[in-house]
Amino acid sequence: MNVTGHTRKLSGTAPSIRDVAAAAEVSYQTVSRVINGHPSVKPSTRERVLAAIEELGFRRSATAHALASGRSRSVTVLTANTTHYGYAAILQGIEEEARRAAYSLGIAVLESADESAVRAVVRRAADTGGGLVVIAYDPAGVAALRAVPAGLPVVGVVETPASPPGGDRPWVWTDDRVAAEEATRHLLSLGHETVHYVAIPSSTRRTAPRTAGWRAALREAGAPEPRPLQGGWGPAGGHAAGRRLAGDPAVTAILCGNDDLALGVLRALREAGRDIPGEVSVAGFDDAPSSAYLTPSLTTVRLDFAGLGRAAFGLLHDVVEESARVAPHPVSVPELIVRESSGPPSARPARR
């Protein structure tokens, strides 16, 4: 037996379980047992193997493990965007939990909602062999969730669980509808005759939950129901919508589909010389980190996106590990944060 055998290893290649086996003088199958925590290994043998692993700096090849075992301890997030606050925060939550569970994290961006483009991205993501989390807040995400082949472990982060787009796949959500109702009621309770709405894009052609909640609250109060304006995702869209609203003296309260939109609306209102909240109240959605520092600071609805991401990963983990305890779909509670941008309508009659 060549006692120096395991020492003359070329420095170029990483040590394999065979190298470890040689060093520990056992078969490589036993090495496999040790690194997998298999119970039936004699303690003294385990020690020797562990020592050899330590000495050689052995690391099990993730790809060989994946190929042989058929599972990969990885999760890839399918999303149309990585920078908007909500998306980024969900991603962050998923990442935190994935790291804790020692899963690797992949990102696949859905650049288009086009059927075949979406299928291509989903296929490639599925090729990794790991689990999938798809953020279905927009048409591309919804299409992706639908395109995931049955049998693959997947959980959706969806806008609304009423007929979730992925069929009976597991999902997590926040109750945006109720959140929008709350925000709208807050504005109405201040004395505004009605509340205008600047909407974010909907994930489907159906009425989005935030829009539905806003409308429900208006209806409940018997307030007029103005047509919602489409704002897109960013401040530019909010600015454009705000410009149109700023011209109408009857407008005294505006709810926005997210804080970025509200930022644009705020700017347009100021440009038009309207005081906030003196003449017009504005509320946003999401409570982005900067919203508390705007002037005026923004009244908004805080949504726990990071928690949502953590829950999504937790659910996925349950699914792939097939542990009996399938976590209940967690619903985080939105919280209204009242700040400086909302207040009672001005005393002077603003209506026509």
Place this chain on the structure above:
Amino acid sequence: MNVTGHTRKLSGTAPSIRDVAAAAEVSYQTVSRVINGHPSVKPSTRERVLAAIEELGFRRSATAHALASGRSRSVTVLTANTTHYGYAAILQGIEEEARRAAYSLGIAVLESADESAVRAVVRRAADTGGGLVVIAYDPAGVAALRAVPAGLPVVGVVETPASPPGGDRPWVWTDDRVAAEEATRHLLSLGHETVHYVAIPSSTRRTAPRTAGWRAALREAGAPEPRPLQGGWGPAGGHAAGRRLAGDPAVTAILCGNDDLALGVLRALREAGRDIPGEVSVAGFDDAPSSAYLTPSLTTVRLDFAGLGRAAFGLLHDVVEESARVAPHPVSVPELIVRESSGPPSARPARR
């Protein structure tokens, strides 16, 4: 020969090259040649194989390919953060190029700058077998870049190329020093006696490029050099720093290490009743998407982070593909964007 052989495939498992080979009546090695675009395959054979691939819906296993070939067409980004504007935009740039090159994208977050924690993250990232991009804008990132074992394909996104932390590894950067000089000169040219600075954290213990550029511009103009204040990354830190500055009537111009910091400073100044830019001018760094919509809109320096990310991936791609054309280190040019938050100092003497 069983002509129905390839049809009775169980629907549970994905087809392998052997299934395709059987269907096309060739050896599986030939299938391998076809999917790898190997030239020496008779056209008619290629046709048959392609048809079989199409019919069976064959997809080459990424993990088997990685194991057998030793390369994985993947990149993982090591970063301390995924949500701050600069980091997120770099990530987005990397993602765009990775997608174009059909590389899969992984993220590994450095939760701490602790030596052993960083090593663990780097090891796990290296286990994927793909290339690495590390964002070395902070101590954790710098430590990670340094911890990457020699021989692995890696590129760093660094703060400054003067003695880059990763030794002679390839890197990309933006010239933050010059950018800070420009911004400071702009403020001085408006007539301010000097410019105060609220800093972002440095990647090392040495003077950060932005701080150095600010100081150089001051020196060049013979202006007093106030001590920089540490602001952290977010608006809360900017707010705290702004509060201290707001109390000093001698302060008429403030440069901030990023736009989030500037947002907090703006807020603190307003709370102290100081007019912007009437009494105090403020400038930021980065040109985040919301900065143009603040009131006042923010004078800032635009940095092409997405371009930086694209360049980083491009360089990495060159490295792993070993194509002779090693891209030159691309340097994007920062651009000063003058908006409403900066202006000449007020006529009334603000000094002691």
Place this chain on the structure above:
DNA sequence: CTGAAAGCGCTTACAG
């Protein structure tokens, strides 16, 4: 408790 065999789905020389 531990080894020898077969296999995961590919690629890479090596023959012909």
Place this chain on the structure above:
DNA sequence: CTGAAAGCGCTTACAG
């Protein structure tokens, strides 16, 4: 131009 063999680094039954 195409096939048969060996191997990538592991895991999974199967024996003993």
